[in-house]
Amino acid sequence: MTAARYVQENMPLIDIDYVRDSVHEGEVALSGRESGVAHCIDPLADWRWEELVQRHPRASLFHSTAWLKALRLTYNYPAVAYVTSAPGQRLESGMVFCQVESWLTGRRLVSLPFSDHCEPLVDSREDLDVITTAVEAEVRRGLWRYMETRSVRPLEIATALHPTTVPYTFHQLDLAPDIQTLFRNCHKNSTQRKILRAEREGLRYCEGSSEKLLDDFYRLLTITRRRHQRPPQPRKWFLNLIECFGDDLKIRVALQGDRPVAAILTIRHKDTMTYKYGGSDTEFNALGGVHLLLWRTIQESKRAGMRWLDFGRSDADQPGLITFKSRWGATQSELTYSRFSRSAHVGHAFEASAASWKSRASRFLLAHMPPDLLSLAGRALYRHVG
16 A cells, blocks of 8 residues: 555554554564554645744745645655644654656655755654654565655664665755845855855846746756756746745845846745845856845845755765855855665665766766756656656
């Protein structure tokens, strides 16, 4: 029986006593009380999930139903949440996954695709064990090749599955200081000077979510992705994000005259502003367009009473991006992606996949594709990457 069928029936997923006795022989089984049973719900259909997201201090925009809906509309990924509360009860703990089913890359549970991070919304060791043991049982029955988690904090899961991890870098800016202090905390010879240069050059600033701004943003994003030898995300993805997040999403564009020279996309959720995507024309990088856009974002976030600016993840092979984010005074930490599978081979493939875009052949092809073909490659590939 698949997880989707459990959602439809809204029945307890699995008895943890049975799983622990059969999978971890010799361990002390959890009691048979309700807290020892994991339930599977559809977070897009069950109002309790969004209520948990709004209430839980570690919930981010990536847990939100708006983000899950955009993933479903764009990539047709069903969302499923494993929770410890019975039907009708208030949710206290949960982990959300997308069911990624691809003929190219296999069937797996990912928490969550195209999301920089997605913390388990779990406050006790017992609840974490209940949920992960239930997911482990599905992996062991062959329903999924593996489960993947993306945690900001170190996540220790008690499991007999083979774990494999890949580290990334995470940056977050604390917006608590006053605006003058935030500016002083920026790197003087890089960030501060670029902000002041953009103001001297008279770059114009536009924001919103219009079709024109989306066109400008997507053109600059495609140029940047080509420069980094990676395909851009499908344009449909950004249309769906705009639809799902409404006024909480903004496309911010810097123009020299009437020419767009830099653009970023930000999403507001609870007390955090997230800088999710960006692109620029290198011919005009010296003018400080991206710096202007981020500084305007910081100023706006301060006025709105936001607490954090989330700069997202950076890959290990992006030292320039890591340095750029650090120069805003952001705190740097490690972000860990973990896969848990029945076979160690899957783990080795995970380590290799982190460098899949780095092969000489793929870099050459992506760097020399015309923009339209590069966008087509993105539409074809991202569904399987998830």
